[in-house]
Amino acid sequence: MATMTILSILGSEQASEDLSAAIQVATEVGAHLVVFAAGIAEPPTVGDYPVGIGWIERRDEASRQLEAVRSRAVQQCQSSGLTSEVAIAFAEKAPLDDMLFQKALHSDLAVIGRGVSGLADLRRVVVDAVIFHAGRPLLLASDKGTVTLKPKRVLLAWDSKPGAAHAATAAMKLLVDADQVNLVIVDPEARDGEEPGADAAAYLARHGVKVVVDQLASDGRPVETLLQQHASEIQADLMVMGAYGHSRMRQWIFGGVTASVLQGPSLPVFMAH
Template sequence: MSFKTILTVIGVDNSDNDLQTAADLCGQQGAHLSVLVVAMAPPPPIGEYVSASTIWLEQRDRDRETLETAVEHARQIVSRTGNSFEIDGVYAEAGTADRDIGDRALYADLVLIGSSVLQHADLKRQVINGSLFQAMRPVMLIPGDKRPSLRPNTVLLAWDSRAEAARAAREALEIMTTAAAVHVTLVDPEASSAKSGEEPGADVAAYLIRHSINVTVDRLPSAGRPVASVLQQHAVDISADMIVMGAYGHSRVRELIFGGVTKTMLDDAAIPIFMAR
């Protein structure tokens, strides 16, 4: 996958660092930078609170002014980078932010989720839903203390023989092709023809090798630990610069209630994570 348009979504209290990071990544790729500044509208008053509607309307007016200021500030920051770019703002009504983000993500190859959004639970959820589920676009999580690159030296590809992992591998082919090493990592793989084959990881390794990717297959026991913890520790052990993984192999509701690998990675990203489904 060639990344020619990269979208970054930020809030009105946007981080200049997130904008600069997005601009740097676009500079690496010669890509167009698309920026969407999102302001979340407060829900309308109901029942006994209807009398507060005047206050609610005044708040919306203030929010729109804040959004305009944030858009102009972002434009000033990005215009100094020399990148091709476009910047827009959206005042998202309750429950529609993911659709607004998804509509914009349709015209991007990759959606960035910077540290300021990772720390904003509601906006993070809207960006994930809009990108992965509405637009079916890959996302890249960028923790605050990391300087990401779309040309990492070492990549950990989390593999479980599911369609989501295969989609992530396909979307990240360009990234892995330029990497010095890609570790296909399986946790407690099942060696069976119905699951991972007689030699788990061999099929995907052969697929990647045909793309001239330098592959190592790592089969790891969980030893009772959560899969996400095993992957995170292995990323440290191999000095990975990026994790590539499929998102939501189980339903979002199940992961919300019981937890899962995707949820843990979203909550505890330590290095840049490239996700697709």
Template sequence: MPLKDILVHLDATPRCATRLQLAVALARQHDAHLIGLHVVDTVLPVMALADGGGGGALLGDLIEQLRQEGLAAAAGVEAEFRETLRREAINGEWRLVEGSLPDTMALHARYADLAVLSQRDPDDAASGAGLAVEQVLFAGGRPVLMVPYAGTFETIGRRVLVGWNASRESARAVADALPILAAAERVTILAVTAAAVATPQGEEPGADIALHLARHGVPATVLHMTAAGLPDAEVLLNQASEQAADLIVVGAYGHSRLREWALGGVTRTLLQSMTVPVLLSH
């Protein structure tokens, strides 16, 4: 299935321009409809600022002040988005919604083929895009393209590295990324296995999924590596650097422990340490 609608989270942070640039590039490449979603979320700021000592009227005033500030900021973001659509000749639409950012993003992601968000900037507590990733990943039902909070990215999807371990999640990621893989110049399947552990990948890890992709007209090179004490996520990031990959495709893992959505180790490391955009599916 081709990418026909792409949802991009827009806000007033400096990284919004990079996120929009990548979303525009994908929309142009796939002739997709681009949806710019801006969420005026007063929930998290109020929770952080409220002292818990009552004062309903004061809290109401604070919420309204934050709301008006959010709507004012949204006007500038909307103007830039519409100008980008005009300049790039991209079909799209602007959506302004008031509500919880994670829940709103997950809801709107269900009606798009791909959701584009930013990695959370650890030095920017006000950046809300990264806060929504778990909700969108595990409740949105759609793949998520995460854009690193630092760096510039001239291309996306030309040189793709696929992290493969024959799991349900990695199979879902490959299927969701198929339109991007089909347009790529180079696709590499990376299968990382432990030397003494049996895997469901057969005698040649990665060969079966490469054959599946070949039937879809996607030639792929298989790279099988034996773990040498490094976590799988670090091996994946190292290979992305060595191969100058401009996109990583990987399954997202979650466990219901300690909190509603607890990320698996590989997913958590990628979200914290990514150096190139990462497409995740659950």
């Protein structure tokens, strides 16, 4: 019997809660769980100035906090009954990116919670390594709902671009098993055709997805806010969306005026590139 490998990436904050979400998902599908406690080490001062005591103390304290996360994670995993492994990395951004890339490359799905998504620098490294470098999907857990890989109602954000298509393909089993998938198009454009979403819906239906198309007008509202509002209206328990290298959506992933959305998403979000 095939076994999924799920990668749980933890920061130094809210690690127990984030790991609990990953354990919940891994238990649901009988997956092997790889836990990776990650921290960005503050680089030394550039120039002719000597390294200060304050810098050493900050790095030492951050390292100790992450080691405590690792120790608690080992205990949580042992109590879960899952097969698991726990690793730790405290490094500057470039080497940490490479270590995360290697872990993600040998996993089927990465799971993060607010302990990572709420820290802009760590979030950027994680998203780059997992989605853009390793090409693996990322599940962002929410504090406000149950995270699951067996959702009943799914919102699929669609914009007729490869990113959305790749996300739909990566999440196809979830979409097929759901009771209903709402394919949502915001501000349809000419490339969406005479009947926006119809071709995508037909493609999904041939796979066995029970899909309906919702066309929404943003009226100047941020796309990510509109999607989350609509997800609430249709009582979706998962959002599936593409992650883009250069677009409004990457602002959502990496911060900016919509950073608050990532810090407290209203439902779990499945992202792929």
